Amino acid sequence: MDSPEPDPILPASSSSSSSACSPPVGQGSPFLAYASGLSPIDQANRGRIDHRFSHTSVPSPLPVFTSPHVDLQRQTGFLERGEVNMSGSKDHGQGDIQSKPDPDPCFQNEDQSCGQSAAFMDRYLTGPLEMDNTVNNGSTVPDNAGDAIVNNNNVRVLPQDQNVENYFNFVESAAYQEGSRFVHNLMELTAPKVDDVDPGMFLDNLSQVQHRQQPVAQVPGDWHNNLNSGCQSFLDPLQRIEAYKFSAGCSSLPSNRLAKDAEQNQRGIRRHLQFEASRACEYNSNETGDTTTLILPAEIRDFKSFVPPHIEGESCAWQADSCSQTEFDVRSDCGSHDALACIPSGLGLHFHSMVGSGSLYSDSSASNKFTGEIYNQLTPFNQQEASAEGKLSTSSDIGMVEELNMVNYGKSRKRGKDGSEGDGCKRCNCKRSKCLKLYCECFASGVYCLDSCSCENCFNKPEYEDTVLDVRQQIEARNPLAFAPKVVKHASNSPAIMEEGSRATPSSARHKRGCNCKKSKCLKKYCECYQAGVGCSDGCRCEGCNNPFGVKLETVYRRAGKWKNSSQGQLDPSETEDACTNSGTASQSSPKWREMIDISHLTPLSHPYAGAIAGSASFSTRDCSQLPLEQTYQGSSLHLPSGYHHWDNSPSGLTPEVHGSNAPPQLSPDSFLQNILEEDDMPEKLTSSSTPTKAVTASSPNKKRVSPPNVQSGQLRSSPSLGLRSGRKLILQAVPSFPSLTPCSKLKHDVHQTDDDHGDSTS
DNA sequence: GAGTTTGAAACT
DNA sequence: CAGTTTCAAACTC
Numbered sequence: 001m002d003s004p005e006p007d008p009i010l011p012a013s014s015s016s017s018s019s020a021c022s023p024p025v026g027q028g029s030p031f032l033a034y035a036s037g038l039s040p041i042d043q044a045n046r047g048r049i050d051h052r053f054s055h056t057s058v059p060s061p062l063p064v065f066t067s068p069h070v071d072l073q074r075q076t077g078f079l080e081r082g083e084v085n086m087s088g089s090k091d092h093g094q095g096d097i098q099s100k101p102d103p104d105p106c107f108q109n110e111d112q113s114c115g116q117s118a119a120f121m122d123r124y125l126t127g128p129l130e131m132d133n134t135v136n137n138g139s140t141v142p143d144n145a146g147d148a149i150v151n152n153n154n155v156r157v158l159p160q161d162q163n164v165e166n167y168f169n170f171v172e173s174a175a176y177q178e179g180s181r182f183v184h185n186l187m188e189l190t191a192p193k194v195d196d197v198d199p200g201m202f203l204d205n206l207s208q209v210q211h212r213q214q215p216v217a218q219v220p221g222d223w224h225n226n227l228n229s230g231c232q233s234f235l236d237p238l239q240r241i242e243a244y245k246f247s248a249g250c251s252s253l254p255s256n257r258l259a260k261d262a263e264q265n266q267r268g269i270r271r272h273l274q275f276e277a278s279r280a281c282e283y284n285s286n287e288t289g290d291t292t293t294l295i296l297p298a299e300i301r302d303f304k305s306f307v308p309p310h311i312e313g314e315s316c317a318w319q320a321d322s323c324s325q326t327e328f329d330v331r332s333d334c335g336s337h338d339a340l341a342c343i344p345s346g347l348g349l350h351f352h353s354m355v356g357s358g359s360l361y362s363d364s365s366a367s368n369k370f371t372g373e374i375y376n377q378l379t380p381f382n383q384q385e386a387s388a389e390g391k392l393s394t395s396s397d398i399g400m401v402e403e404l405n406m407v408n409y410g411k412s413r414k415r416g417k418d419g420s421e422g423d424g425c426k427r428c429n430c431k432r433s434k435c436l437k438l439y440c441e442c443f444a445s446g447v448y449c450l451d452s453c454s455c456e457n458c459f460n461k462p463e464y465e466d467t468v469l470d471v472r473q474q475i476e477a478r479n480p481l482a483f484a485p486k487v488v489k490h491a492s493n494s495p496a497i498m499e500e501g502s503r504a505t506p507s508s509a510r511h512k513r514g515c516n517c518k519k520s521k522c523l524k525k526y527c528e529c530y531q532a533g534v535g536c537s538d539g540c541r542c543e544g545c546n547n548p549f550g551v552k553l554e555t556v557y558r559r560a561g562k563w564k565n566s567s568q569g570q571l572d573p574s575e576t577e578d579a580c581t582n583s584g585t586a587s588q589s590s591p592k593w594r595e596m597i598d599i600s601h602l603t604p605l606s607h608p609y610a611g612a613i614a615g616s617a618s619f620s621t622r623d624c625s626q627l628p629l630e631q632t633y634q635g636s637s638l639h640l641p642s643g644y645h646h647w648d649n650s651p652s653g654l655t656p657e658v659h660g661s662n663a664p665p666q667l668s669p670d671s672f673l674q675n676i677l678e679e680d681d682m683p684e685k686l687t688s689s690s691t692p693t694k695a696v697t698a699s700s701p702n703k704k705r706v707s708p709p710n711v712q713s714g715q716l717r718s719s720p721s722l723g724l725r726s727g728r729k730l731i732l733q734a735v736p737s738f739p740s741l742t743p744c745s746k747l748k749h750d751v752h753q754t755d756d757d758h759g760d761s762t763s
Numbered sequence: 764g765a766g767t768t769t770g771a772a773a774c775t
Numbered sequence: 776c777a778g779t780t781t782c783a784a785a786c787t788c
């Protein structure tokens with residue numbers, strides 16, 4: 001793939017594209033003041049923002065990218081190798097970047113946005129911290145636990161001679177004892193120097209991250225409850241520690257490799273285009289002028305370092321583009337999207353990369369453990385691939401972050417039959433777009449093309465960075481969401497934080513724009529929703545939607561109406577429309593209804609098809625107007641996706657893939673679509689007498705996710721209306737919205753809104 | 764691997 | 776904003 005000569009047609013490269021700066025966000029806003037006030041980090045210690053990329057011509061990030069919600073795109077860049085701030089380590093020769101002062105206003109915008117994010121993170125961590133201040137007295141945790149050392153650069157670093165493994169072991173134990181105080185402090189640390197970490201150890205650590213979830217959940221006391229109350233449904237601080245630990249532990253790359261970034265870029269290693277992302281989790285210290293920099297460990301930001309060298313060999317086993325297509329509001333409901341929020345998602349991709357790297361599984365028991373653990377973090381497609389390749393042997397439902405699945409959106413494409421993309425790398429094949437249009441998957445993902453791409457006349461290369469950025473800016477000017485991830489994920493499984501459009505989608509994700517399928521019926525990867533493994537939503541304009549992950553409501557309505565016209569009287573009215581016309585109250589009073597609400601959220605979401613299942617079950621929980629069909633669906637567990645059947649028949653709790661079903665269309669030989677959506681069959685099937693309770697059991701084969709985390713169960717049970725909120729229009733969380741002032745404020749608001757809307761919806 | 768189909772992106 | 780064209784991925788053979 002030869003590099004083309006600059007094309008006169010292409011926009012003139014401009015290294016001064018500092019226009020289009022968004023107005024400062026949150027500057028002086030009550031919110032920021034509020035959030036700042038909540039931060040446990042003293043303002044005086046707030047870090048001066050690193051303007052490492054101010055030398056670039058990166059245009060001002062558009063508001064969508066300054067979302068306080070987790071922006072993995074940015075955080076991917078944030079993790080980008082070569083732009084690592086190794087402030088505590090001179091090995092990497094990047095320190096000069098950090099010291100760049102005087103950000104341009106555009107960066108300030110984002111910095112402030114990040115500041116908001118950080119503030120939320122801080123606040124999230126503060127609660128427990130404040131509590132722990134009293135609890136910790138007499139703790140056996142060394143006094144210096146979690147304390148950072150401020151080096152000459154005012155960068156908090158861990159002593160360089162710390163043994164990483166010991167350090168993190170200590171961190172973990174300390175976290176158990178100290179709760180979030182340590183976590184909080186940890187966030188201020190830079191990673192210890194890591195030079196010699198066994199990849200096997202890293203794998204083992206990784207697997208333990210998830211094994212330890214349960215103990216975390218069992219941590220008694222207010223700490224964990226506090227976390228739960230903060231809507232932290234997936235990652236608690238300890239997990240962050242684990243992620244942190246993992247990040248450092250797997251940093252088996254010699255640190256001096258970092259100095260070769262430029263070379264690597266030129267050699268084709270992907271480099272994320274969203275350079276501004278590096279600032280994602282850093283504080284803007286403009287308010288204080290303090291020069292203490294709060295930075296994340298370089299190992300975390302250096303996402304590439306997550307991948308052992310032998311895996312990285314193929315130049316793209318690590319995917320800088322990993323997060324680029326996905327922007328999950330991992331904790332957007334809490335506004336506590338923090339730096340580490342990017343880790344899980346990033347890991348998902350990283351895992352996928354590893355999955356595609358056979359070497360990883362050859363000789364390590366740790367890797368065996370690892371493979372099973374990560375299995376459910378892969379997309380359905382990835383799981384399919386992994387299973388087909390025999391690289392993953394288990395499917396234990398670790399129930400970890402569901403967003404991991406979504407992270408891999410678009411990464412599972414296995415182009416050709418040679419498995420050339422089995423490593424999950426994105427390789428475009430552009431011929432005429434010069435890889436500077438969204439047609440190009442690489443470009444659209446915000447990554448440079450690889451040498452392994454088959455593109456022609458490619459401009460999407462580091463050497464054309466200015467051009468790339470310019471084009472990108474143009475595209476973003478046209479559509480600010482153009483580079484936003486196509487699939488947005490919602491932190492909680494609770495429908496309360498899902499917008500209307502996701503009613504028919506899997507419980508926690510939906511396509512940003514929605515598809516426009518006409519012929520594929522959303523059953524093929526032509527459909528972006530299907531490809532992403534999410535259900536279609538109201539935003540879709542698809543026709544004849546049969547998306548196994550969830551059909552859009554319009555289809556449901558239409559089919560319901562059609563069915564209703566042709567099969568009136570075959571159903572108990574209480575199961576259908578009456579339940580709706582009686583408003584949510586009546587329907588909620590139904591045990592079956594309530595159970596189904598729970599089903600929709602207690603379904604093991606880590607299951608690759610949980611989305612489809614949840615979607616089929618949960619689109620009933622939102623809008624009363626859709627109750628008739630929904631409830632009939634719900635009340636008929638026999639018509640749940642075949643995954644249910646698999647589970648129901650699977651005492652071992654194995655997932656469908658293990659049973660041989662391995663792709664969404666292969667949910668089972670008898671696709672559940674045939675069960676729940678086949679118009680002609682609907683009446684008979686709806687007369688099934690299966691109970692939701694059975695569905696619950698069936699949906700929880702391994703019993704790991706049946707008992708929801710406190711937060712979930714508490715929310716669900718205390719606020720049944722959460723599952724019944726009407727179709728109130730909420731802001732797509734991929735689009736920055738003013739973050740919640742309290743972790744659950746949005747939730748509460750939704751609850752109230754739901755209550756209010758019930759009247760409307762029934763009127 | 765070539766050709767076709769499909770739907771997103773881009774254009775008008 | 777709708778219709779058309781372009782484009783590249785997905786798919787089929």
